[in-house]
Amino acid sequence: MTGARALRGFPFAAGDALFRQMLAYEARRLWRGVPPWLFVAAMPALFVLIGHWQAPGLERCHQMLPYLSLLNTALAAYVAWVIQRDRRAGADEITLAWPVSLLRLYLARTLALGTLTVTLWAEAVVLALGYAAVSYGTAACAAGTPIPVVQALREGGLILLSLTATFLAAQATGQLAAAMLPGVPGLVALVLYRAFTFGGPRLILGILQWPYALLASPEFLWDGWPWLARYLHLGVFADVYVAHQSFWVVGSVSALGALACLFRPRRDRATRASAALVMGTVIAVIAAAAPFVAAENRYARSHARAVSTYGEPVKPGLHSGPRREALSDTTAPAPARYDLVVDLTQPPEATISATLVLASPPGPGDDLELTLRRTFDVDEVRIKGVVVAFEREGDLVRVPAPSVPSGGNLAITLRYHGTVADWRLDPYEQPAALVASEFVYLPSTWGWYPVPGKHRLTWEIGMTSMVARALADRIVLFNDAEPTFAVNVRAPEGVRFLAGFVRGAGGTWRLDGMRNQLTLLGGNWVACGDGAARFAVPFEELDTWQAATADVRRLFDALADWTGVTPLTVVPSPVSFVNAGDVSLILDSQIGRLFEAPPDTVELARFARRWLYNLLSLQPRFLGPTVSELEGAPSATDREFDALRAYIVDRVLHDVYGVDAPPDPPGLVPPDDARVEAWTASTPLEEQQAALRHLFHDVLLRPLTPADLEFLHEGAAE
């Protein structure tokens, strides 16, 4: 067969004169109706009305996606409706009589519908990319630096890919539904499928994993990955995201091609070329799925590794009961000081040297047990500078204790290394700990430094409506000890900010602090602001952070005035730090999308109340936060402290908003106490501030005792 003959036999020979006429006819017929123009008008309206105007380009595109999903559902239904036009009108017998190949007829209708799809896509792309370009330009102006072209291009490419996938998928799913089920059943299937992508992720993601996620429509990502990706700049999820969207682009085009090839009912004979094309499209779809499956296997591997390592899956069974009893090893020696040197320059590998000084070493003949996450390989253990033998058993490092004079200190140095990549599925993939080129998240509770005693590193609390995962090995006191920490971190090259740490010479980050400050959270962020609060701002939000945080800074200033807790560090992170207990570390997700939209007064007041309540509640070693659970009725000290907190909230809100301060939320009865009321009535504001700052300073370092509140007596007596 010559090349020219083969080309003539090609079913999509668009050069055919009749095909051009058919295409023009189908396009005219489509565009003379009202629905396409409604779609065209809806697209810019959607962009204008939806999303925060201060959001950066990619984030605003993601904010638009759920609404775009509604529009695309309508588009898919319209496509299914148009494709079945002949059958619905009872004119399919007439169509069969046309002197053209049915392949070309279907192709002409597909391309005519494609003009609508392309028009909508072009509208969305121009708007989204134009917005992203303006966003980057203004951010660069605000920062006084050149535009990071690579980052901007990456973001633009992701927007382009996302919109391409979502519009192509709308047309392809509409035509597929119409091809599989004629009439209303096709529409039912389409709606059910789309609905499943809305409700499914909340229930099922994490169970079926990639087979489900692969087939879920491209927009479903708005409910999962972008939520994390917003903060992580897709650095962690980029491969999965691109693979998923690419699958939908390739799969949609392939499906449209295959449908045209398969559309040969009753009259036309299948050609060899069309059969080959169908096979080709199937192969293309499978090939497009491969990267996504490979990327998703990360979670499967993590799951399998957890089972083999811990003997339980990534999501362990529910446990309930008093946490203290199960978690605290009360016989372990108490640590006095830590000296940690952490090298994260080869992500995801971590190489750590930890020296801990024990204030009360074990007695002669007793083994010393240390808890260190088993993912770390211990290279060496030294005691007083001498290498000693050790045993590793699960999360335990067992060291024979040398004889130490009574009352003396014992210094132990461990060198260990391991991969830090721990994923949780609850219900979405969340990093429990992660070190990447532009992101570090290593919670203090994860077990990345050795702790004396035998502790359980994974803990989950069964609740009625949610599962709160807490790696709760560190919320209890190390047997009355509160060690000090000196931490030196060499972060990955792309990390420009490490929360709570100070950058020193040679790019090393240093912290001298307490163990509740040991969560390593860093990213490709720019440190902004001074005074009471510091903000870790992503580059593309540098132009908006000041306007968005104006009220927040006033609030933080007032909070710092009354509590003395400063500086407060605001970090863009969606991950909740259940046990971090570092009240000076504030996640912007606690307030809302802080760098995009200024939170309203009520939201800020709610945050202030929550923060003040958590100021000590997260550190139960100081003051029982849920005393009723542990001891029954709250003590007088608790009541007084609660009343003081309520008083501070009132004063802070009054300082910031004056008479316009928002009232207490409905149903909340502010705690009051006669002694606190008498003290506040009789003490000048400056003295009140000084006393409260002194109180918070003390209780952040040691347990609160009734004696700490004696100043209430003195003030009331005067």
Add this chain to the structure above:
Amino acid sequence: MKVSLPRLVAAQLVWLRRPLPAALAVGLAALPAGLAWLFHKQVLTAGQLFTGLLYFDECCLPLWMLVVTSAAWADGEPEHRPLLLAWPVRGWALALAKLAAAGAAYGVLAGAAAMGLGPLWSWVTGVGADALPAGLLLSRAMLTGVTLAALGSTGCAVGGPWAGFGLGAALWFLNLPDFTAVWLDRTTRGVVNLLALSRGSAVPLDVANQRQLAAALVLVACALLVPMGARRAVQRGAGC
């Protein structure tokens, strides 16, 4: 020839014996069992199971009503349209018969769900079934179902099954994502909230029920009185 309403209702059942309603009913029946199984496997928490069962009652079941209503109007499809034109009754009677047929079938399904979800919850979790009272479940499922059916039936009468299902599905779908549902609930003061129990209406549940009942009755009236497209014209021409 006069046809009594019961006979007319019974005649509509021919459309409901199609595979789609039965297949969808079987699929729906598997949902609570699936949720219970996931809870048993500790994939879902009790709270998620509870929300899921409410979601099933208010969101999934009414979709079946919409599908069945569209199926009952299958004689509006081109190949069956002569049948629609030939019914020797007035339009409102025909619409009422179709709604009644769909409603009767749906009532059985919703009643079974209302009676069964509480015991299922109790059996799986060991907690009392009081959290899922049958009356509340039935009222929510019926109100939502009737609302969707009436809207769908109006669309079916005007433009055929495609239009009817599309119209109902548009409302159902619009009410499905949280962000639009909350907006609709607040904007309409509880009139349009197809998931008042599971999502938590902005207005009290009894008020939302009353308002949605009123809205459903208005929609039913629309479904009965709306001009029935080609059929009306043909009948007027024939002097019916």
